[in-house]
Amino acid sequence: MNDQSKSGRKSLLFKSYVWKSKITWRLAFVTFLTLLFMQVVFIGAYFVKFESYHNAQIFNMLKNEVISSAVMDNMIDGAINPFETKDGDAFKRSPNVLGYRAYDITFEVLDEYGKVTGLNADLFRTAEGYKQVVTGDGYVDVLITAQDLNDLPFYIAFRLDSTEWSKGRLQETTENAGLLLGLSLASTLIILMFIGSWLLVPTLFLSENLRKASLNPEKPEIDDYPYKADDEIGTAVLTVQSLIRQNADNISRIKSAAQDQIHKLAYYDTLTGLPNRILFLQKLAELARSAMNEDGQVRRWAVITIDLDHFKDVNDTMGHNIGDAILRGVGKRLASALPDTAVVARTGEDEYAITVPMVTSITNAKEIGERIQNVIRNEPFKVFNENFQIRCSIGVATYPDDASDPEQVLKNADIALNRAKEDGRDTIREYVEDFDRAVQLRFQMLRDLRDALEEEQLTLHFQPQLDLKTGEVIGAEALLRWWRPDDSEQGGTYISPGLFVPIAEQSGLIVPIGEFVLRNACRTAKTWHDKGHNVRIAVNVSGAQFHQSDVVALTKEVLEETGIPPKYLELEVTESVFMDDVEFTIETLMKLNQIGVELAIDDFGTGYSSLSYLRQFPIDRLKIDQSFIRNALQDEDDAAITKTIISLGHSLNLKVIAEGVEDYEHEEFLLREGCDEVQGYRYSRPVPADQFMEFLETYNGDLEHFKKQA
Numbered sequence: 001m002n003d004q005s006k007s008g009r010k011s012l013l014f015k016s017y018v019w020k021s022k023i024t025w026r027l028a029f030v031t032f033l034t035l036l037f038m039q040v041v042f043i044g045a046y047f048v049k050f051e052s053y054h055n056a057q058i059f060n061m062l063k064n065e066v067i068s069s070a071v072m073d074n075m076i077d078g079a080i081n082p083f084e085t086k087d088g089d090a091f092k093r094s095p096n097v098l099g100y101r102a103y104d105i106t107f108e109v110l111d112e113y114g115k116v117t118g119l120n121a122d123l124f125r126t127a128e129g130y131k132q133v134v135t136g137d138g139y140v141d142v143l144i145t146a147q148d149l150n151d152l153p154f155y156i157a158f159r160l161d162s163t164e165w166s167k168g169r170l171q172e173t174t175e176n177a178g179l180l181l182g183l184s185l186a187s188t189l190i191i192l193m194f195i196g197s198w199l200l201v202p203t204l205f206l207s208e209n210l211r212k213a214s215l216n217p218e219k220p221e222i223d224d225y226p227y228k229a230d231d232e233i234g235t236a237v238l239t240v241q242s243l244i245r246q247n248a249d250n251i252s253r254i255k256s257a258a259q260d261q262i263h264k265l266a267y268y269d270t271l272t273g274l275p276n277r278i279l280f281l282q283k284l285a286e287l288a289r290s291a292m293n294e295d296g297q298v299r300r301w302a303v304i305t306i307d308l309d310h311f312k313d314v315n316d317t318m319g320h321n322i323g324d325a326i327l328r329g330v331g332k333r334l335a336s337a338l339p340d341t342a343v344v345a346r347t348g349e350d351e352y353a354i355t356v357p358m359v360t361s362i363t364n365a366k367e368i369g370e371r372i373q374n375v376i377r378n379e380p381f382k383v384f385n386e387n388f389q390i391r392c393s394i395g396v397a398t399y400p401d402d403a404s405d406p407e408q409v410l411k412n413a414d415i416a417l418n419r420a421k422e423d424g425r426d427t428i429r430e431y432v433e434d435f436d437r438a439v440q441l442r443f444q445m446l447r448d449l450r451d452a453l454e455e456e457q458l459t460l461h462f463q464p465q466l467d468l469k470t471g472e473v474i475g476a477e478a479l480l481r482w483w484r485p486d487d488s489e490q491g492g493t494y495i496s497p498g499l500f501v502p503i504a505e506q507s508g509l510i511v512p513i514g515e516f517v518l519r520n521a522c523r524t525a526k527t528w529h530d531k532g533h534n535v536r537i538a539v540n541v542s543g544a545q546f547h548q549s550d551v552v553a554l555t556k557e558v559l560e561e562t563g564i565p566p567k568y569l570e571l572e573v574t575e576s577v578f579m580d581d582v583e584f585t586i587e588t589l590m591k592l593n594q595i596g597v598e599l600a601i602d603d604f605g606t607g608y609s610s611l612s613y614l615r616q617f618p619i620d621r622l623k624i625d626q627s628f629i630r631n632a633l634q635d636e637d638d639a640a641i642t643k644t645i646i647s648l649g650h651s652l653n654l655k656v657i658a659e660g661v662e663d664y665e666h667e668e669f670l671l672r673e674g675c676d677e678v679q680g681y682r683y684s685r686p687v688p689a690d691q692f693m694e695f696l697e698t699y700n701g702d703l704e705h706f707k708k709q710a
């Protein structure tokens with residue numbers, strides 16, 4: 001141990017925590033008591049010894065005095081009672097002698113002086129210890145026997161005043177007690193100094209460090225042990241010190257690894273490793289904060305959202321492995337095709353978002369969108385040696401042109417993306433403010449439509465379908481009407497199904513609405529049948545209903561419930577139904593056909609009709625879209641299409657009905673071309689059920705009827 005550390009350790013003794021510690025005080029207390037006890041025992045023993053020594057001294061002194069006195073001489077001279085000589089007074093003059101009594105050998109009193117109470121011959125028989133000294137209160141009786149006097153025939157009992165000695169002894173005792181206390185304290189301190197330096201200081205240092213470590217195990221603010229660790233405790237202190245530091249290291253390592261992991265999970269997509277929507281938004285916010293460059297000009301960023309078209313089908317039919325591989329491939333392609341400054345994120349199942357700074361070479365966000373579209377579309381994705389042609393819909397918005405809030409820009413891009421999807425997919429749409437308002441309106445309409453269903457604002461109108469050759473009413477199409485109450489004079493307006501049916505389809509509300517239509521249409525038709533008008537009721541079924549509900553079960557249920565023979569119900573589906581899931585559609589149509597209901601393809605000619613499926617589907621009727629009829633007289637193409645549809649239908653053994661027949665010329669044209677059935681304003685607008693009943697009752701079954709009317 002070097003001097004410096006030694007003194008350092010001593011100075012630590014004066015650190016407050018040393019003196020605040022319990023163990024210090026306990027040690028001090030025990031040490032002090034032990035020392036005190038030892039000294040008291042030692043001094044007590046000394047006093048006992050001292051008293052006997054003192055008594056022996058008095059005894060010897062008196063004995064010698066007696067022996068050397070004239071009494072002895074007189075004894076020798078042969079006097080009978082030497083105490084009666086004047087020399088006997090010598091005793092009386094002896095200092096401190098309170099009294100004496102002298103006996104002869106037979107214990108006859110020879111002489112006495114002063115206070116002699118208690119000084120009797122019994123003393124010589126009962127005294128213990130020395131047998132020569134008996135101590136009393138304030139006196140000492142000293143007994144001198146014949147033996148002590150070299151066999152002179154006397155016993156002498158002296159009573160000496162002991163008050164002076166007692167006083168002296170008391171003084172000595174108090175002096176000694178102070179000394180003892182002081183000595184004990186000093187020794188305690190010295191012992192503590194050593195114990196402190198070897199044991200207490202390192203132990204307390206250790207405990208202080210442990211306390212600090214437990215307060216903040218990750219960043220323990222512990223002191224370095226300032227001494228040489230040359231003994232077991234020092235080594236232990238150093239070991240604990242390094243363990244605390246190791247522990248802190250471990251904790252922070254584990255914590256930062258966990259934080260990294262959490263960060264990854266929270267901000268990155270595990271499949272592609274791309275940032276997720278949250279991180280993308282954060283990046284956008286960062287870009288927005290640093291958008292202002294040194295010249296005070298705001299940098300512009302294109303924000304692009306991408307949705308893979310019909311990706312769900314790939315996933316469903318090919319399995320998730322293929323789907324995942326394609327998603328990863330798309331992520332990779334996007335990341336490598338874009339500059340390093342771009343941020344590519346996967347924001348949903350098959351959705352990606354990208355932001356790219358607009359530099360001098362690219363100033364148009366749509367151009368970037370086109371580039372991205374090509375990157376995905378130009379080359380198929382190869383998975384397990386199979387090629388997958390992926391297309392995508394893209395929404396484009398620009399920061400800060402379209403919104404100053406980055407989150408809003410992303411929302412705008414999403415709005416544009418939705419528009420792209422609505423507009424037939426595989427396309428790019430740029431955000432324009434009107435979308436926004438349109439979206440708001442649609443939301444409002446959706447809310448109102450929900451209420452409409454509950455508050456019975458939905459009704460059905462019916463439009464007749466006639467046999468063109470016989471003029472007979474063969475059916476009626478049920479057309480949905482929404483009477484939406486408002487503040488106008490009429491108290492409300494009719495909303496066209498063309499406006500609200502697409503919204504109902506998107507929101508799934510088409511399912512309960514479709515159920516309402518089918519049930520009411522059949523119920524109404526039943527009332528006509530009951531009156532002898534056996535007309536078919538045609539009900540529109542949208543593609544969404546096909547996929548979101550069990551149309552077959554509903555149809556069966558409604559037919560049973562209303563008692564309408566199946567052949568009097570016709571379901572109109574548009575060509576779009578066939579686009580989504582061909583197998584499922586065939587299956588459903590087959591089942592409907594088995595039930596016995598009729599099936600028609602509505603708006604025929606406008607969709608991506610493929611002739612091949614017409615053969616596969618159990619269809620009864622083609623309904624030529626009214627746009628062809630409307631222009632057939634002016635437009636050769638439309639006339640040609642109409643003619644083709646009619647002959648196509650007939651070649652497949654299908655009935656052909658034309659809708660949108662407004663005037664006689666249309667009727668004439670259709671009759672000439674061999675069309676089977678007609679529907680249109682020429683015969684009747686769609687009307688409420690009671691008016692339709694009136695129509696049935698008043699119509700004479702001859703098409704001439706309408707000629708006259710017109």
Ligand code: C2E
Nearest residue numbers: 479480496497498501517540541542660661662680681686
């Ligand atoms: P759609 O099934 O093709 O119905 C024919 C539409 O043409 C009806 O429009 C009808 O009022 C109209 N129309 C009939 N004759 C003429 C005519 O001579 N001239 C003109 N210009 N139009 C005529 P509406 O009622 O507005 O229905 C529009 C579309 O809404 C329907 O087209 C149908 O696709 C859909 N829709 C109507 N009701 C329902 C329904 O209950 N369920 C479903 N899913 N869709 C429905």
Ligand code: MG
Nearest residue numbers: 477540572602
């Ligand atoms: Mg229809």
Ligand code: MG
Nearest residue numbers: 602603625659
């Ligand atoms: Mg139609």
